[in-house]
Amino acid sequence: MSAQVDPLAGLDEVEWEWLVHAYGSARDVPPNLRALRSRDARVRHDALMSLSSSVTHQGGRYSASAPVARFVVELVLAPDALDRERLLEFLCALAVGIDDDRLPAGVPISEWRDGAASLEAERESLVVHAAEWADREMKRGPERELWLRNPFSGLTPSPDTVAAYDAVRDELPRLVRFLASRRSVERTRVAYLVGMFPESATETVPLLADRLDVEADEHALTSTLIAHGLIASPSETLDSVARFLDDERPLVRWGAATALARASATTDSESPSRQTIRALIESTVHEDVPDLRIHDGWIGSYAAKSLASISHWLTTNDIKELADRLPLATSSFNREQLLDTVLSAAFPGTSPEADVRLDNLIPVQQHVLHAVLPIWESNDSWLSAVPGALARHGLKGSRNEIEAALAPGADRR
Numbered sequence: 263m264s265a266q267v268d269p270l271a272g273l274d275e276v277e278w279e280w281l282v283h284a285y286g287s288a289r290d291v292p293p294n295l296r297a298l299r300s301r302d303a304r305v306r307h308d309a310l311m312s313l314s315s316s317v318t319h320q321g322g323r324y325s326a327s328a329p330v331a332r333f334v335v336e337l338v339l340a341p342d343a344l345d346r347e348r349l350l351e352f353l354c355a356l357a358v359g360i361d362d363d364r365l366p367a368g369v370p371i372s373e374w375r376d377g378a379a380s381l382e383a384e385r386e387s388l389v390v391h392a393a394e395w396a397d398r399e400m401k402r403g404p405e406r407e408l409w410l411r412n413p414f415s416g417l418t419p420s421p422d423t424v425a426a427y428d429a430v431r432d433e434l435p436r437l438v439r440f441l442a443s444r445r446s447v448e449r450t451r452v453a454y455l456v457g458m459f460p461e462s463a464t465e466t467v468p469l470l471a472d473r474l475d476v477e478a479d480e481h482a483l484t485s486t487l488i489a490h491g492l493i494a495s496p497s498e499t500l501d502s503v504a505r506f507l508d509d510e511r512p513l514v515r516w517g518a519a520t521a522l523a524r525a526s527a528t529t530d531s532e533s534p535s536r537q538t539i540r541a542l543i544e545s546t547v548h549e550d551v552p553d554l555r556i557h558d559g560w561i562g563s564y565a566a567k568s569l570a571s572i573s574h575w576l577t578t579n580d581i582k583e584l585a586d587r588l589p590l591a592t593s594s595f596n597r598e599q600l601l602d603t604v605l606s607a608a609f610p611g612t613s614p615e616a617d618v619r620l621d622n623l624i625p626v627q628q629h630v631l632h633a634v635l636p637i638w639e640s641n642d643s644w645l646s647a648v649p650g651a652l653a654r655h656g657l658k659g660s661r662n663e664i665e666a667a668l669a670p671g672a673d674r675r
Contacts, residue, residue: 266340266341266342269299269333269336269337269339269340270295270296270299270333270336270337271336273292273295273296273333274292276292276329278291278292278326278329279404279408280407280408280411281324281325281326281329281412282324282325282326282408282409282412282415283316283317283319283324283326283327284315284316284317284319284320284322284324285316285319286408287408288316288317288324288325288326290312290316291313291316291317291326291329291330293309294309294310294312294313295309295313295330295333295334295337297309298310298334298337298344298345298349299337299344300344301344303345306344306345310345310348310349310352313330313352314352314355317330317356318352318355318356318359320360321355321359321360321418322359322416322418322423323356323359323418323420323422323423323425323426323427324412324415324422325411325412325414325415325422325425327356327422327425327426327429328422328425328426328428328429329429330356331353331356331357331426331429331430332429332433334349334352334353334356335353335429335430335433335436335437337349338350338353338437338440339436339437346440346445346448347445347447347448347450347451350437350440350448350451350452350455351451351555353430353437353455354430354451354454354455354458356426356429356430357426357427357429357430357431357455357458357459358427358458359418359423361458361556361557362557364458364492365488365492365520365556365557365564365567365568366491366492366520366523366524366527366564366567366568366571367524367527367571368457368458368460368492368493368524369427369458369459369460369492371427371459371460371461373419374419374423374424374427375419375424377418377419377420378419378420378421378423378424381414381417381419381420381421382421385413388413388414389410389413391413392409392410392412392413393406393410395409396409396410430455430458430459431459431461431462434456434459434462434465434466435465437452437455437456438452438456438466438469440452441453441456441469441470441473442473446479446481446482447481447482449473449477449479449482449485449486450479450481450482450484450485450554450555451485451555453470453473453482453485453486453489454485454488454489454556455489456469456470456489456493457470457488457489457490457491457492457493458492459493460492460493462493463493463494466493467490467493467494467498470486470489470490470493470494471490471494471498471502473486474486474487474490474502474503474506480511480513480514481513481551481553481554483506483514483517484513484514484516484517484554484556485517485554485556486517487503487506487514487517487518487520487521488517488520488521488556490502490503490521491503491520491521491522491524491525492521492524496525496526496528496529496532499521499522499524499525500522500525500532503518503521503522504518504522504535506518507519507522507535507537507538507541512544512545512548513548513551513554513561515541515544515545516541516542516545516548516561516565518538518541519538519539519541519542519545519565519568520542520564520565520568522534522535522538523538523542523568523569523571523572524568524571526538526572526575527571527572533575534572534575539569539572539575539576539580542565542568542569543565543569543580543583543584543587545561545562545565546562546565546566546569546584546587546591546596546600547562547587547590547591547592547596548561548562548565548592549561549562549592550562550592550593550596560593560595560596562591562592562593562596562599562600563593563595563596563599563600566584566596566599566600566602566603567599567603569584569603569607570602570603570606570607573603573606573607573610574607574610576607578625578626580607581604581607581608581626581629581630582626582629582630584600584603584604584607585604585608585629585630585633585634586633587600588600588601588604588633588634588637589636589637594647597637597647598647598651601634601647601648601651602651602654604630604633605630605651605652605654605655605657606655608626608627608630609627609655609656609657612655612656612657613654613655613656614653614654614656615656616655616656617656617658618655618656618657618658620657620659620663620664620667621667623667623668628668631657631664631668632668634648634652635661635664635665635668638661649661652664
């Protein structure tokens with residue numbers, strides 16, 4: 263019997279004291295990585311929380327993030343891995359930071375690489391700025407040297423961002439084995455992770471398409487549909503995904519519609535089907551699904567974001583129906599995103615610099631504002647979000663001014 267390979271072999275060979283995370287030197291990283299092998303679930307949980315808050319703090323990546331990613335991959339692949347699904351989720355954070363903006367548009371990796379290259383070209387000037395900062399803050403000796411060695415800390419996208427991303431991408435050929443895991447939660451996590459790497463699509467899209475033919479678990483299937491839509495070509499998505507709009511499970515229909523909406527938004531020539539639009543409209547009031555662990559399970563909010571990406575294909579009746587759904591939204595965050603989508607569709611091309619005339623509103627715009635007024639009157643914490651959302655679309659009037667403009671008999675030239 264061959265001896266099991268230590269997934270943390272080489273951990274002490276990394277010069278962690280010269281790498282940084284959000285709180286300074288990464289010398290505390292090795293104990294936390296070792297704690298992820300503990301038999302005590304609380305110890306593992308605390309270690310993962312500590313790592314997450316430091317090497318992916320608020321979505322940022324640091325010089326310590328890529329080395330951490332490499333060891334986490336080995337922990338995931340270990341036959342006796344503990345909390346593998348959470349480690350896969352952590353790998354996604356190491357690769358892309360906070361994933362809120364990754365749906366429905368996907369990872370803008372070309373922009374990240376361009377931004378990182380630009381910062382790399384400015385390394386010398388950034389080191390000078392780091393030295394000036396260290397002098398002002400009275401940093402001396404090794405502490406000063408630490409920041410001179412890490413001039414990109416806190417910047418994004420940066421070489422540190424791309425290094426962490428590539429550390430995970432390089433291991434995809436080994437990680438995709440979990441698409442066939444016996445555990446549905448592992449299939450769910452790794453499918454979603456695969457969708458973060460469009461540059462690997464040639465190899466991974468066929469794997470996702472194969473899973474669509476056999477996956478039965480609701481969450482794993484939804485995750486696979488979304489991943490496919492994020493990295494496959496529009497034609498591949500249409501061929502593989504459209505059939506799931508007929509699924510009896512609303513969550514699966516949302517996943518399929520999300521993928522298909524992105525295909526339409528990407529090409530801007532292939533209009534989304536009415537069935538796709540209907541599935542997304544219905545999903546705007548879908549209850550949150552925290553167990554899905556994709557974007558915290560905010561299904562309604564991301565349905566609204568998908569609709570915003572194809573808003574020029576929405577009909578007047580679609581816009582009115584979405585406006586009427588505002589009171590049904592499951593959370594304040596959901597309602598704010600839905601309101602932004604409705605306003606984008608009803609007031610296309612507007613911006614904070616615009617000044618929409620309240621005496622020249624067309625019927626669909628009047629309908630939308632009528633739908634907003636009762637919510638604006640509510641006493642919940644969402645109250646303060648309404649004026650800001652209206653202002654982002656050029657509607658600067660007060661509540662009383664808008665109400666007066668909508669009153670029967672108001673002058674509308």
